[in-house]
Amino acid sequence: MALEVEGLTTEFPLGDRRVPIVDDVSFVLPEGRCLALVGESGSGKSMTALSLLRLVPRPGRVTRGSIRLGGRELRHLSVPEIRHVRGHKLAMIFQEPQTSLNPVVRVGEQVTEAILLHERIGRGEARKRALGLFERVGIPEPGARFDYYPHQLSGGLKQRVMISMALSMRPEVLIADEPTTALDVTIQAQILALLRDLQGEFGMSILLITHDLGVVNQLADEVLVLYAGRVVEKAATNQLLSQPLHPYTRGLLDSLPGRRRPGERLYEIQGVVPSPLDWPRGCRFCTRCPEVFEPCAEQTPPLEAFSSEQSAACHARHRERPGT
Amino acid sequence: MSALFSAGPVREALISDLIVVLVLALFLAAGWAARRNEIWREALVGVLRRRRYSVLVLSLYVFVALLDSVLWVGGAHSVTSTGADKVALQEARSPLDRAFADSSEKSYSAPLSRVEFYDVSALARPGSHVFGTNVLGQDVLYLTIKGARVALLIGGLTSLIAIPLALFFGILAGYFGGRIDDVVFFVMSTLVSMPGILLLIALIMALGQSTFSVCVALGVTSWVGFCRLARGETMKLRELDFVAAARSLGVKDRVILVRHILPNLMHLVVITFVLMFSGLVLSEATLAWLGIGVNGSWGQMIAQAKDELSRDPIVWWNVVAAGAALFVLLLAVNRVGDALRDVFDPRTRGEKL
Amino acid sequence: MLAYVVRRLGYGCFVVLGVLFFLFALFFLVTTPDDIAQRALGEKAMPQVVERWKENHGYNRPLWPGPGHTTDNLLVDHFQKMLTFEFGNSDADGVPIRQRISEGALPSLLLTVPMFVIGITLGIGISLFVAFFRETYIDRLGVFVSVLTMSIPLLLYIIGGQFLLGKMLRWFPVSGFDLHPGVLARFLALPILVGVLSSLGSDVRFFRTVFIEEIFKDYVRTARAKGAGEMRVMTGHVLRNAMIPVVTNVVMAIPFLFTGSLLLEAGFGIPGLGSLTVEAIQANDFSTLRAMVFLGSLLFIFGQILTDIAYTWVDPRIRLE
Numbered sequence: 001m002a003l004e005v006e007g008l009t010t011e012f013p014l015g016d017r018r019v020p021i022v023d024d025v026s027f028v029l030p031e032g033r034c035l036a037l038v039g040e041s042g043s044g045k046s047m048t049a050l051s052l053l054r055l056v057p058r059p060g061r062v063t064r065g066s067i068r069l070g071g072r073e074l075r076h077l078s079v080p081e082i083r084h085v086r087g088h089k090l091a092m093i094f095q096e097p098q099t100s101l102n103p104v105v106r107v108g109e110q111v112t113e114a115i116l117l118h119e120r121i122g123r124g125e126a127r128k129r130a131l132g133l134f135e136r137v138g139i140p141e142p143g144a145r146f147d148y149y150p151h152q153l154s155g156g157l158k159q160r161v162m163i164s165m166a167l168s169m170r171p172e173v174l175i176a177d178e179p180t181t182a183l184d185v186t187i188q189a190q191i192l193a194l195l196r197d198l199q200g201e202f203g204m205s206i207l208l209i210t211h212d213l214g215v216v217n218q219l220a221d222e223v224l225v226l227y228a229g230r231v232v233e234k235a236a237t238n239q240l241l242s243q244p245l246h247p248y249t250r251g252l253l254d255s256l257p258g259r260r261r262p263g264e265r266l267y268e269i270q271g272v273v274p275s276p277l278d279w280p281r282g283c284r285f286c287t288r289c290p291e292v293f294e295p296c297a298e299q300t301p302p303l304e305a306f307s308s309e310q311s312a313a314c315h316a317r318h319r320e321r322p323g324t
Numbered sequence: 325m326s327a328l329f330s331a332g333p334v335r336e337a338l339i340s341d342l343i344v345v346l347v348l349a350l351f352l353a354a355g356w357a358a359r360r361n362e363i364w365r366e367a368l369v370g371v372l373r374r375r376r377y378s379v380l381v382l383s384l385y386v387f388v389a390l391l392d393s394v395l396w397v398g399g400a401h402s403v404t405s406t407g408a409d410k411v412a413l414q415e416a417r418s419p420l421d422r423a424f425a426d427s428s429e430k431s432y433s434a435p436l437s438r439v440e441f442y443d444v445s446a447l448a449r450p451g452s453h454v455f456g457t458n459v460l461g462q463d464v465l466y467l468t469i470k471g472a473r474v475a476l477l478i479g480g481l482t483s484l485i486a487i488p489l490a491l492f493f494g495i496l497a498g499y500f501g502g503r504i505d506d507v508v509f510f511v512m513s514t515l516v517s518m519p520g521i522l523l524l525i526a527l528i529m530a531l532g533q534s535t536f537s538v539c540v541a542l543g544v545t546s547w548v549g550f551c552r553l554a555r556g557e558t559m560k561l562r563e564l565d566f567v568a569a570a571r572s573l574g575v576k577d578r579v580i581l582v583r584h585i586l587p588n589l590m591h592l593v594v595i596t597f598v599l600m601f602s603g604l605v606l607s608e609a610t611l612a613w614l615g616i617g618v619n620g621s622w623g624q625m626i627a628q629a630k631d632e633l634s635r636d637p638i639v640w641w642n643v644v645a646a647g648a649a650l651f652v653l654l655l656a657v658n659r660v661g662d663a664l665r666d667v668f669d670p671r672t673r674g675e676k677l
Numbered sequence: 678m679l680a681y682v683v684r685r686l687g688y689g690c691f692v693v694l695g696v697l698f699f700l701f702a703l704f705f706l707v708t709t710p711d712d713i714a715q716r717a718l719g720e721k722a723m724p725q726v727v728e729r730w731k732e733n734h735g736y737n738r739p740l741w742p743g744p745g746h747t748t749d750n751l752l753v754d755h756f757q758k759m760l761t762f763e764f765g766n767s768d769a770d771g772v773p774i775r776q777r778i779s780e781g782a783l784p785s786l787l788l789t790v791p792m793f794v795i796g797i798t799l800g801i802g803i804s805l806f807v808a809f810f811r812e813t814y815i816d817r818l819g820v821f822v823s824v825l826t827m828s829i830p831l832l833l834y835i836i837g838g839q840f841l842l843g844k845m846l847r848w849f850p851v852s853g854f855d856l857h858p859g860v861l862a863r864f865l866a867l868p869i870l871v872g873v874l875s876s877l878g879s880d881v882r883f884f885r886t887v888f889i890e891e892i893f894k895d896y897v898r899t900a901r902a903k904g905a906g907e908m909r910v911m912t913g914h915v916l917r918n919a920m921i922p923v924v925t926n927v928v929m930a931i932p933f934l935f936t937g938s939l940l941l942e943a944g945f946g947i948p949g950l951g952s953l954t955v956e957a958i959q960a961n962d963f964s965t966l967r968a969m970v971f972l973g974s975l976l977f978i979f980g981q982i983l984t985d986i987a988y989t990w991v992d993p994r995i996r997l998e
Binding site: 510511513514515516517518519521522523525526527529530531602606609610613614615616623626627630633634643647650651654655657658659662 | 688691692695696699700703704707708820824825827828829830831832833836839840844851933939940943944954955958959961963966967969970973974977978981
Binding site for chain 3: 053055058059079080083084085086087088091092094096099100101102103104105113114117118149151162165
């Protein structure tokens with residue numbers, strides 16, 4: 001089942017204004033594929049994910065757009081209906097396995113809860129399923145680990161528990177919000193490999209949220225670059241990594257250590273992401289952009305397709321290379 | 325030993341003048357904090373804006389208490405003075421006492437009544453007693469207003485004893501740890517383990533009954549809570565980078581305590597002061613019921629008047645006047661305390677983005 | 678775990694000793710036996726009368742152990758009486774204090790236990806409800822009403838309750854007590870109601886803060902993402918975590934059930950331990966007061982150890998360390 005998102009806008013009241021933390025985001029995640037949302041912290045990528053599940057914390061609210069899963073609009077579902085979608089069709093794993101698991105409930109129980117919420121089966125049956133999942137996600141001695149509390153497991157194992165919880169109902173789409181950020185580098189690779197294997201095995205789509213282009217390279221088919229709540233570039237992974245169009249994407253790539261020779265200074269994007277209250281009127285990147293010129297500050301650049309595989313939202317692309 | 329704490333007119337007068345100093349010091353401190361520091365300015369302005377009416381009510385109480393704290397001897401006296409009033413002329417009296425001079429009747433009268441309550445004989449000053457008079461014929465409005473000073477005295481003087489004590493030992497124990505911490509912690513454990521109200525009673529009985537000994541007893545029983553908080557917070561601050569940096573640069577402990585630790589505890593001092601205040605006034609009301617409170621407090625008025633409710637026809641205005649005065653003060657203080665805590669503690673401010 | 682309990686018990690004993698010394702200082706050094714006698718007999722008592730009183734009440738012995746009176750002194754006597762729970766006789770009327778305490782315990786418990794159970798249940802229920810509707814008018818109203826009810830002194834609750842429900846509406850007797858099962862409930866209903874109402878506000882406010890703090894934690898979001906409904910999130914996840922501070926608060930209150938409620942008992946004429954204390958104050962009965970303070974602290978220390986153990990039981994992070 002494909003996930004189609006169109007014009008998604010999520011607003012938060014800040015002071016006496018309403019600020020679109022997610023602003024007109026559209027994408028299509030085809031069945032069995034992996035789409036990555038990339039951006040710095042504060043770019044709205046996590047909020048996009050929470051918007052899909054209708055879990056935006058109050059007083060924030062999804063105000064516009066449509067979210068369709070297999071053609072079914074999620075925005076207008078009743079509360080029991082969306083609850084049935086959560087964890088069942090659309091599951092999510094979070095960045096911090098330390099805090100995202102309930103500290104006073106045994107991990108096994110937390111996984112069986114996810115099953116029992118959606119299926120009328122006995123506790124024993126659910127336990128058997130959960131044990132199978134533990135085994136599949138690579139938790140050693142699942143029988144013993146089942147009765148552990150989260151604090152007794154390492155970070156990597158906790159994330160495996162999170163994954164088994166998310167996969168317990170064989171969801172159509174798995175949203176992975178920075179699944180490896182809080183983990184050690186060696187564990188990161190294992191978890192990524194696990195996610196890739198499981199994707200093939202379960203035939204699910206993955207919406208990967210990350211700030212790490214290395215992770216994108218390993219897992220994603222297509223990439224969406226977000227800056228200050230807006231999509232600035234959208235491209236197939238290879239295309240984006242080799243030929244970025246937006247100055248922001250280029251900045252991100254140039255600041256990766258692998259792109260420079262040893263000893264050479266890394267590139268850095270000037271300044272910091274502005275607070276939502278200080279977002280400029282036109283292109284939101286214009287305050288930090290090396291290629292800024294007249295229209296940038298005033299007009300919002302539309303997302304334009306530059307090839308079948310790549311689109312970007314940047315005025316400078318028209319000035320510099322009118323041909324491409 | 326206990327004679328040290330017993331009441332004398334001189335001591336009472338001294339204590340009541342202390343309020344003026346205390347209130348002025350509070351205002352100066354608030355002004356100074358608001359000028360020096362933006363966070364404080366924002367917090368104070370925020371509380372003023374969100375709790376306009378409570379702050380207004382509190383200012384009124386403080387004003388009335390101040391009015392009753394400035395005393396002097398002498399002044400004009402009227403010809404109609406009864407015996408009690410004549411004696412009063414020899415004492416130092418506040419503007420409030422002067423305003424209500426000669427207001428005594430012989431016995432009960434209902435609010436705004438023209439005759440005595442259990443009799444039909446006319447009052448000396450018919451229709452002038454807005455809240456009526458009590459069994460001794462004293463004007464209830466006068467007594468109620470006078471209670472403001474007593475309440476402020478209980479809360480203010482006790483905080484003045486308890487908070488510095490708690491701050492001193494809390495910081496010392498939290499910062500230096502080790503033996504000092506062991507001793508302070510042991511003393512705190514011992515004190516908290518004695519049930520507050522019983523300890524309070526025991527202390528007052530041991531020290532003898534007077535305003536000052538009630539305040540000392542309240543101070544001894546109430547400093548522990550804040551001491552714990554200050555100790556914990558200091559321990560946390562001690563581990564923070566800016567303190568570690570100062571220490572590694574060889575800055576003296578005394579300087580670190582005064583420049584880095586103390587200022588970061590000041591918001592807790594303010595919150596504790598306000599929340600403690602209402603607790604203290606409530607405790608005094610309990611003590612008054614048990615017959616060991618402070619003279620002239622609302623608690624005492626209520627305790628003395630509680631049996632009048634079973635008279636027939638009932639005498640209700642004593643309890644209502646004192647109860648209402650106490651309730652409004654506590655409500656205003658609690659509301660301001662709540663707002664202060666919200667302003668300083670971002671955790672209760674609602675969901676994060 | 679066992680080592681932890683033993684260590685806590687050891688420290689508890691240490692604190693008990695601290696309390697004993699403090700009480701000795703308060704009742705024998707700050708208030709000397711002469712003071713006590715004078716309070717009992719009045720300021721103008723003749724020296725011989727004071728001496729006789731001290732002799733009759735055992736206050737004429739030396740304060741400290743010394744040659745010739747290693748055991749026959751007030752310090753040793755104080756420790757002995759307290760630690761054996763003998764407590765000695767009342768200064769006022771010579772009745773053994775221990776007998777008084779055992780008579781007063783039942784009425785106190787009959788009052789405080791129902792009050793405690795109803796109070797906690799209502800407090801948790803209401804605060805869960807208010808936390809569920811956080812940041813709405815229901816929440817704001819709940820907090821405001823809590824603060825409002827907290828600002829009314831217990832005295833006024835007692836007076837108001839007796840006057841309104843007892844005198845005007847005649848639903849309950851104004852005061853009194855009778856252990857006869859038929860009428861017991863009638864006498865206890867009003868004090869219990871007043872006691873619960875007066876403490877509900879601060880309970881609700883405390884529990885609400887605890888719940889709201891938990892609601893914003895990450896694991897709650899995980900539970901929602903699994904598809905759990907709000908009810909399930911509150912009861913299955915938030916409540917289970919919030920139990921840690923709640924249990925601390927609740928267990929801590931249990932020892933005080935025995936010492937009774939001073940004001941409620943005095944106000945409603947219930948002959949429990951609270952009334953015993955109040956009578957001791959009025960009669961300048963220092964020995965009874967000393968016994969009550971000691972008993973109270975002993976229960977408190979015991980409660981604290983109990984809390985620490987309960988804490989480890991609710992929180993697996995501590996239990997399994």
